[in-house]
Amino acid sequence: MDxxxxxxxxxxxxxxxxxxxxKICIYIVLILWSLTTVYTLFWVVNNSFKDKTVILTDSFxxxxxxxxDNYINAFGRLNxxxxxxxxxxxxxxxxxxxxxxxxxAAYAMTRYKFRLRNTLYLLFAGSLLFPAFSTIVPIFKxxxxxxxxxxxxxxxIPQTAGNLSFAIIVLMGFMSNLPLELEEAAFMExxxxxxxxxxxxxxISRPAFATVAIFTFIWSYNDLFLQMVILRxxxxxxxxxxxxxxxxxxxxxxxxxxxxxxxxxxxxLLVYLFLQKNIVKGLTAGAVKG
Amino acid sequence: MLYKDKRPLIFFLxxxxxxxxxxxxxxxxxxxxxxxxxxxxxxxxxxxxxxGLQNYKNMINDPFIRLxxxxxxxMMGFSVVFQVGIALILALMVDSISRGAQFFRTVYFFPVxxxxxxxxxxxxxxYAYNGGLFNQILTRxxxxxxxxxxxxxxxxxxSLPVIWQYVGFYFVIILTGLNGIPEEIFExxxxxxxxxxxxxxxxxxxxxxxxxxxxxxxxxxxxxxxxDLPWVLAPNGAPKGLTHFxxxxxxxxxxxxxxxxYGAAISVFIVILGxxxxxxxxxxxKRDTIVY
Numbered sequence: 001m002d003x004x005x006x007x008x009x010x011x012x013x014x015x016x017x018x019x020x021x022x023k024i025c026i027y028i029v030l031i032l033w034s035l036t037t038v039y040t041l042f043w044v045v046n047n048s049f050k051d052k053t054v055i056l057t058d059s060f061x062x063x064x065x066x067x068x069d070n071y072i073n074a075f076g077r078l079n080x081x082x083x084x085x086x087x088x089x090x091x092x093x094x095x096x097x098x099x100x101x102x103x104x105a106a107y108a109m110t111r112y113k114f115r116l117r118n119t120l121y122l123l124f125a126g127s128l129l130f131p132a133f134s135t136i137v138p139i140f141k142x143x144x145x146x147x148x149x150x151x152x153x154x155x156x157i158p159q160t161a162g163n164l165s166f167a168i169i170v171l172m173g174f175m176s177n178l179p180l181e182l183e184e185a186a187f188m189e190x191x192x193x194x195x196x197x198x199x200x201x202x203x204i205s206r207p208a209f210a211t212v213a214i215f216t217f218i219w220s221y222n223d224l225f226l227q228m229v230i231l232r233x234x235x236x237x238x239x240x241x242x243x244x245x246x247x248x249x250x251x252x253x254x255x256x257x258x259x260x261x262x263x264x265x266x267x268x269l270l271v272y273l274f275l276q277k278n279i280v281k282g283l284t285a286g287a288v289k290g
Numbered sequence: 291m292l293y294k295d296k297r298p299l300i301f302f303l304x305x306x307x308x309x310x311x312x313x314x315x316x317x318x319x320x321x322x323x324x325x326x327x328x329x330x331x332x333x334x335x336x337x338x339x340x341x342g343l344q345n346y347k348n349m350i351n352d353p354f355i356r357l358x359x360x361x362x363x364x365m366m367g368f369s370v371v372f373q374v375g376i377a378l379i380l381a382l383m384v385d386s387i388s389r390g391a392q393f394f395r396t397v398y399f400f401p402v403x404x405x406x407x408x409x410x411x412x413x414x415x416x417y418a419y420n421g422g423l424f425n426q427i428l429t430r431x432x433x434x435x436x437x438x439x440x441x442x443x444x445x446x447x448x449s450l451p452v453i454w455q456y457v458g459f460y461f462v463i464i465l466t467g468l469n470g471i472p473e474e475i476f477e478x479x480x481x482x483x484x485x486x487x488x489x490x491x492x493x494x495x496x497x498x499x500x501x502x503x504x505x506x507x508x509x510x511x512x513x514x515x516x517x518d519l520p521w522v523l524a525p526n527g528a529p530k531g532l533t534h535f536x537x538x539x540x541x542x543x544x545x546x547x548x549x550x551x552y553g554a555a556i557s558v559f560i561v562i563l564g565x566x567x568x569x570x571x572x573x574x575x576k577r578d579t580i581v582y
Binding site: 023026027029030033034036037038040043044047055056057059060097100101102104105107108109111112113114120123124127129130131132133134135136137138139140141142144157158160161162164165168183184187193194196197218221222224225229239240243244246247248251252254257258260261264265268269271272276 | 292293295296298299301302303305306307309310312313314315316317318320321324332376379380383384386387390393394396397398399400401403404405406407408410411412414415416418420421423426454457514515517518521522525536537540541544545550553554556557558560561564565
């Protein structure tokens with residue numbers, strides 16, 4: 001993944017697609033497939049600025065006189081603002097928990113040699129294969145006993161557990177490549193393990209933590225299954241759960257639906273465009289996690 | 291010497307292990323135990339009755355399990371053929387062009403990061419009988435509108451967005467694999483007169499076989515985990531439970547018809563199936579790895 005930039009330059013020499021016709025065909029196919037994303041998203045955003053009755057008959061024309069009713073409805077009637085806040089609280093806290101716990105554990109796993117090390121590693125890697133279905137009922141029971149149903153923590157803690165193994169493995173991959181010399185020098189200067197962790201390891205590992213934070217955000221923000229089970233009161237719904245409910249209630253109001261989709265996708269689109277490289281890297285590296 | 295003293299290990303490892311133990315490993319084991327109990331309703335989670343293998347026996351006679359399993363298998367087939375297939379073709383094409391590769395990579399990958407819920411809502415707008423995107427296109431072209439989520443078409447229409455969403459994911463993995471092939475190999479090939487399609491067939495494909503294998507394993511195991519999109523597009527397996535997958539049926543049984551023990555058995559079945567399938571795929575597509 002690191003050498004993609006170089007590789008893209010290499011391709012110039014590699015290809016030698018002779019014949020302008022072949023080249024044009026290739027570009028046509030590639031552009032057609034990109035339209036399945038670009039045009040569909042455009043269609044949705046464009047229609048979110050139209051009156052709901054107009055969409056039914058004429059969804060292809062440009063919304064030259066944008067109507068904001070759908071957005072006013074979404075924030076007023078559906079209270080999407082509140083759902084945003086809930087999503088932000090849940091995903092934000094999960095990210096912090098995951099980074100702290102995984103950072104500490106990954107450091108211990110890469111630097112210390114101890115008897116259970118390999119067993120632990122197998123446990124971490126193995127848990128990547130647990131689908132959410134296989135833990136949900138006991139989790140619900142525990143959350144229920146802890147009185148955390150419809151409480152953000154009821155989602156945050158299980159989500160932290162669900163993302164932790166993957167985060168540990170990603171961070172281990174990064175930390176095991178860090179040279180030991182720096183830490184040894186610091187030790188000679190009188191630093192203890194905790195100083196070394198907080199003053200040296202954490203700052204150097206920032207890129208890896210960024211990757212972890214991004215994929216935790218995407219998984220947590222996009223998760224529906226766990227949130228649907230744990231969160232039962234509407235005021236506590238984050239974006240995805242609220243959206244799922246909208247479908248059954250306002251499914252026929254195309255304008256409102258289009259606006260809702262736009263509102264959900266927007267934060268992800270912004271994060272994606274700014275941090276694209278890290279995301280692609282993180283998600284494909286974590287290919288095992290479903 | 292720095293890491294000789296093992297006491298700090300407790301501080302570093304214990305917090306993560308407590309969270310993982312309590313909210314991942316314990317529920318996983320507890321769920322397997324639950325699957326041997328008859329538990330009606332989530333309130334009765336403590337007071338289930340031991341039922342031995344009854345839940346598993348019931349699964350064999352449940353027509354919906356067979357249907358859901360069939361749908362999951364269908365989804366696996368689609369995933370391998372279309373997700374990985376389209377991804378491979380697109381990756382080979384993007385690998386062969388000199389301009390715009392970065393643009394295609396950005397666009398193709400984007401659906402992967404959108405929530406399945408949003409994509410589900412979006413496709414609801416496309417499939418709607420009155421005024422949906424697909425039917426508007428059909429009417430413009432002079433055809434009659436189609437009922438997309440019908441008994442017959444439903445399962446294909448529910449699969450379509452799932453397939454579409456993840457093409458970009460495999461595309462990026464395969465493209466990375468292609469980029470990793472050293473330049474010299476292609477130069478020698480050209481000297482030997484191997485060009486065009488032949489070059490792809492005899493050089494690129496064998497060299498990225500491992501990557502394709504990984505993609506197939508991921509696509510197949512991923513097909514077992516589908517939940518969000520089918521649930522948003524066709525809640526409760528609508529119409530008539532015909533679009534149920536094992537995951538959605540497990541949710542339906544556990545949280546709607548309140549048979550938690552039976553739901554647990556279904557989820558254990560999903561885990562076992564996942565293990566068997568990934569094992570088989572790896573055996574089936576085993577080929578000598580080419581080191582370069």
